[in-house]
Amino acid sequence: MTDLLTGPDTLAQERRLVTEVPGPRSRALADRRAAAVTSAVGSTMPVYAERAGGGVIVDVDGNSFIDLGSGIAVTNVGNAAPAVVAAVQAQVAAFTHTCFMVTPYEGYVAVCEELSALTPGDHAKKSALFNSGAEAVENAVKVARHATGRTAVVVFDHAYHGRTNLTMALTAKNMPYKDGFGPFASDIHRVPMSYPFRDQPGTTGEQAAARAIAMIETQVGAGNVAAVLIEPIQGEGGFVVPAPGFLPALAEWSREAGAVFIADEIQTGFCRTGAWFASEHEGVVPDLVTTAKGIAGGLPLAGLTGRAELMDSVHTGGLGGTYGGNPVACAAALATIRTMREQDLAGAARAIEATMLPRLRALQERTSVVGDVRGRGAMLAVELVKAGTSEPDAELTGRIAKACHAQGVLTLTAGTFGNVLRFLPPLVIGQELLTEALDVLDAVFDELAPAR
Numbered sequence: 001m002t003d004l005l006t007g008p009d010t011l012a013q014e015r016r017l018v019t020e021v022p023g024p025r026s027r028a029l030a031d032r033r034a035a036a037v038t039s040a041v042g043s044t045m046p047v048y049a050e051r052a053g054g055g056v057i058v059d060v061d062g063n064s065f066i067d068l069g070s071g072i073a074v075t076n077v078g079n080a081a082p083a084v085v086a087a088v089q090a091q092v093a094a095f096t097h098t099c100f101m102v103t104p105y106e107g108y109v110a111v112c113e114e115l116s117a118l119t120p121g122d123h124a125k126k127s128a129l130f131n132s133g134a135e136a137v138e139n140a141v142k143v144a145r146h147a148t149g150r151t152a153v154v155v156f157d158h159a160y161h162g163r164t165n166l167t168m169a170l171t172a173k174n175m176p177y178k179d180g181f182g183p184f185a186s187d188i189h190r191v192p193m194s195y196p197f198r199d200q201p202g203t204t205g206e207q208a209a210a211r212a213i214a215m216i217e218t219q220v221g222a223g224n225v226a227a228v229l230i231e232p233i234q235g236e237g238g239f240v241v242p243a244p245g246f247l248p249a250l251a252e253w254s255r256e257a258g259a260v261f262i263a264d265e266i267q268t269g270f271c272r273t274g275a276w277f278a279s280e281h282e283g284v285v286p287d288l289v290t291t292a293k294g295i296a297g298g299l300p301l302a303g304l305t306g307r308a309e310l311m312d313s314v315h316t317g318g319l320g321g322t323y324g325g326n327p328v329a330c331a332a333a334l335a336t337i338r339t340m341r342e343q344d345l346a347g348a349a350r351a352i353e354a355t356m357l358p359r360l361r362a363l364q365e366r367t368s369v370v371g372d373v374r375g376r377g378a379m380l381a382v383e384l385v386k387a388g389t390s391e392p393d394a395e396l397t398g399r400i401a402k403a404c405h406a407q408g409v410l411t412l413t414a415g416t417f418g419n420v421l422r423f424l425p426p427l428v429i430g431q432e433l434l435t436e437a438l439d440v441l442d443a444v445f446d447e448l449a450p451a452r
């Protein structure tokens with residue numbers, strides 16, 4: 001339970017190491033875990049959380065880590081954000097669940113109204129709510145297939161869309177997501193992504209789109225495509241930002257082909273990239289948008305929002321689920337969205353970019369192992385390579401992340417080749433804390449990465 005007097009509001013915003021990492025209490029929990037929790041679920045950090053807020057996570061030994069992960073782009077509004085805590089406490093005391101399919105309630109409707117207002121485009125929109133990102137993606141494909149009467153789904157190299165059977169098929173990377181878990185859902189077609197760092201130098205977004213489209217037309221057939229599904233900036237795939245023009249060209253092709261253009265904004269949404277949604281940076285208006293992660297300040301909630309005629313093309317009862325749009329999660333989402341508006345967290349994400357990007361670029365200048373610096377807003381990454389080549393260096397990436405952890409800075413890795421350090425700070429992180437985290441990163445690079 002959050003004690004409002006000593007809660008995250010008053011949680012000291014500092015990096016503080018008071019034991020070795022992990023400390024004795026975390027080690028004891030690790031022992032219990034080893035006996036009770038499957039080893040198939042991994043953890044980035046060896047420490048166990050006790051409380052978190054603002055830009056820090058405090059472990060059970062009293063160590064305070066600077067959070068550059070936000071629980072994978074979830075706590076954009078901060079952990080245990082005061083407005084979210086209050087809304088959840090009020091809702092949980094009123095009722096916890098009736099099932100929207102049995103006895104509906106206002107919170108669900110209000111979240112769908114917000115999604116209509118916030119997602120790109122001013123066309124008539126409708127939404128359905130679910131529990132996880134994967135579930136939202138599954139339902140996007142259901143709607144697209146039902147509405148078009150077609151079955152083929154086009155996805156991209158380096159894509160990540162989830163871990164359920166259909167979304168494993170949509171996801172590109174074998175280890176750890178797919179290995180040994182087949183057979184996978186059929187009629188999924190993977191085409192090349194625009195990946196400026198690894199494409200032929202000078203490849204424009206339009207050229208990269210033409211390459212993908214040629215493959216779709218020759219190998220799938222435009223008339224068979226139910227949906228083109230893409231992350232506007234890829235998340236797990238390594239924060240790959242497509243060249244300008246790539247997304248608009250694909251959206252345009254989809255429109256002409258009668259295919260549904262689906263933007264998976266699960267990681268990029270809710271102010272993360274400096275706008276409500278990353279599609280906005282290129283003026284792209286998707287037919288369907290999937291949301292989750294940042295939507296509800298840490299409570300499990302996901303949304304599928306899109307053109308009203310698409311969303312209403314499914315028979316009544318065709319979409320749903322026991323917990324989808326749980327009232328407590330909806331209350332959290334409404335408080336999260338209100339906080340994002342009131343505190344201009346999209347602006348905060350742009351300010352984080354303004355602080356971080358020059359520092360990351362300086363690292364690239366100083367060492368020979370940073371091949372690329374990229375991202376938008378508070379979704380930034382460096383891609384690490386063997387000095388002077390473009391060969392991925394996953395081993396060094398892992399060592400740098402671990403060294404940051406040992407110094408009290410939580411960083412995540414990503415990428416098809418495991419060689420991307422990615423940064424996803426809570427949008428409410430303080431400037432001083434962020435600067436301190438960057439100082440730690442500098443020191444770690446100075447120690448582990450050869451200077452130019």
Ligand SMILES: *Cc1c(COP(=O)(O)O)cnc(C)c1O
Nearest residue numbers: 132133134160161162235266267
């Ligand atoms: C995390 C993620 C998902 C899956 O969401 P879950 O809530 O983990 O099921 C899907 N798409 C993208 C882009 C994601 O980042």
